[in-house]
Amino acid sequence: MVQFNLPQNSKIEIGKHYQDKTNSKNIKKVNVYRWDPSTGQNPRVDTFEVDMDTCGPKVLDILFKIKNEIDPSLTFRRSCAHGVCGSCAMNIDGVNTLACIKSHTDINGDLNVYPLPHLKVVKDLIGDLTTLYKQYESIKPWLETEQTGEEKAELQQSQKDREKLDGYYECILCACCSTSCPSYWWNGDKYLGPAVLLQAYRWIQDSRDGDKKERLRKVADELKLYRCHTIMNCTNSCPKGLNPAKAISSIKKMLATS
Amino acid sequence: MQNKNNPLSPHLQIYKWQISSLLSITHRIVGVINILAITIICFFSLSLLLGEESYQIINNFFKSFFGKFVLLGLCWTFSFHILNELRHLIWDLGYGFDLKVAKITGVIVLIGSFILTILFYLIGKNIF
Numbered sequence: 325m326v327q328f329n330l331p332q333n334s335k336i337e338i339g340k341h342y343q344d345k346t347n348s349k350n351i352k353k354v355n356v357y358r359w360d361p362s363t364g365q366n367p368r369v370d371t372f373e374v375d376m377d378t379c380g381p382k383v384l385d386i387l388f389k390i391k392n393e394i395d396p397s398l399t400f401r402r403s404c405a406h407g408v409c410g411s412c413a414m415n416i417d418g419v420n421t422l423a424c425i426k427s428h429t430d431i432n433g434d435l436n437v438y439p440l441p442h443l444k445v446v447k448d449l450i451g452d453l454t455t456l457y458k459q460y461e462s463i464k465p466w467l468e469t470e471q472t473g474e475e476k477a478e479l480q481q482s483q484k485d486r487e488k489l490d491g492y493y494e495c496i497l498c499a500c501c502s503t504s505c506p507s508y509w510w511n512g513d514k515y516l517g518p519a520v521l522l523q524a525y526r527w528i529q530d531s532r533d534g535d536k537k538e539r540l541r542k543v544a545d546e547l548k549l550y551r552c553h554t555i556m557n558c559t560n561s562c563p564k565g566l567n568p569a570k571a572i573s574s575i576k577k578m579l580a581t582s
Numbered sequence: 583m584q585n586k587n588n589p590l591s592p593h594l595q596i597y598k599w600q601i602s603s604l605l606s607i608t609h610r611i612v613g614v615i616n617i618l619a620i621t622i623i624c625f626f627s628l629s630l631l632l633g634e635e636s637y638q639i640i641n642n643f644f645k646s647f648f649g650k651f652v653l654l655g656l657c658w659t660f661s662f663h664i665l666n667e668l669r670h671l672i673w674d675l676g677y678g679f680d681l682k683v684a685k686i687t688g689v690i691v692l693i694g695s696f697i698l699t700i701l702f703y704l705i706g707k708n709i710f
Binding site: 328330331333334336357359361364366367415417418419436438439440441442443444445446451452504506509553554555556557559560567569570573574576577 | 587588589590591592593594595596597598600602603606670673674675676679680681684
C-alpha cells in the first residue's frame with residue numbers, strides 16, 4: 325500500500341545543535357539523522373558545526389570527525405572506506421551514494437545525511453536490509469550446474485561470454501539503487517528491486533549456468549519484475565556507475581523474445 | 583529485526599528529484615488526465631445528438647478564457663504523453679539507457695511537448 329507520509333513514530337523532530345568550539349573560519353553545518361532505540365523517542369536531526377580545515381575530503385571523513393571529536397554515540401556502518409565494500413551507503417544531499425567516495429566539496433551549503441530511504445532504522449544511519457538479502461537469496465546467486473563436484477575438468481567460459489558480465493559483476497550490493505526506487509518503496513515486500521534484478525540478470529547471462537530457463541521463469545512475475553517503470557533513480561544513484569535499469573529492461577526483453 | 587517500533591527512514595521527504603523521476607511521475611499524472619479528457623470528449627460528442635442547444639453550452643465554455651486554458655492544457659498533456667511514450671517504447675527496445683542519453687531525451691521530450699502544443703495551437707488558429 326502506498327503511504328506517502330511517514331508513520332507517526334517516524335516523524336522527524338529538531339535535534340541538538342553542536343556549536344563549533346575551535347573558532348575556525350571554515351565551518352560546514354552537517355545535519356545528521358539520529359535515532360536511538362533505547363530512548364523510545366522519535367527520530368531527530370542533529371546539526372554539527374564541523375571545522376573543515378582539519379577534515380578529510382570525503383563525507384565519511386566528516387562522520388568520523390564527528391564521532392571522534394563531537395559525539396561518540398553517532399552510529400554508521402563502514403568498512404573499507406574505498407568504495408569497494410558498500411557498507412557506508414546512505415542518503416547524502418538527497419541522493420543515495422557511498423559516504424566514502426562522495427566528496428563533500430561537491431556539495432554547496434549545509435550537508436544533509438540520512439539513512440537509506442524507506443527502511444526500518446536500526447540506529448542512526450543504519451537501515452535494516454534483511455528483506456533485500458532474503459530477496460537476493462531467492463534468485464539463487466550461485467552457479468546451478470549438472471556437475472556433481474567429482475569432475476576433474478573446469479567449467480570454461482570464452483572471453484566473449486565473459487564480457488557479457490561486464491557492467492553487472494561489479495555490483496557490490498550496497499542497496500543504493502533499490503532504496504532510491506519509488507516502486508521499491510511502495511512494493512518492497514514483493515518487487516525485487518533494481519539491485520536484486522541486476523544480480524538476477526548477471527546469473528541469467530552467465531554462459532556456465534545451466535538453469536537459465538528456470539531463472540527467467542521465476543523472475544517473470546507482475547510484481548517481482550514488472551513493477552519497474554523505468555524511473556531510472558537506480559541508475560542515477562549507483563555509486564559504481566552501473567545501470568540496473570538497463571539490466572531489468574534486458575530481462576524484460578529476453579522474456580518478450582523467448 | 584523483530585522490533586516493529588523502529589521508525590521508517592524518510593523517503594519522498596528527502597529524496598532529490600531527478601529529471602528522470604520527475605518526467606516519470608508527470609507521465610503517470612498526465613496519463614490519468616488524458617483518460618478523463620477522452621471520456622469528456624466522448625460525452626461532448628454524444629451531446630451533439632441532443633441538438634444544437636446542448637452543443638452551445640459546451641461551445642460557450644470552450645470560448646471562455648478558462649475553457650481555452652483547459653483546451654491548451656490538454657494539447658500539452660497529449661503532446662507530452664505521446665513524446666514520452668515514444669521514449670518508453672525506445673527503452674523497451676533496449677536503447678537509450680545510458681545516463682547521459684536518458685537525460686538528453688528527457689529534456690527533448692519536455693521542450694518538444696511545448697513546441698507541439700504551440701503547433702497545435704497555431705494549426706487550430708488557422709482552421710477556425
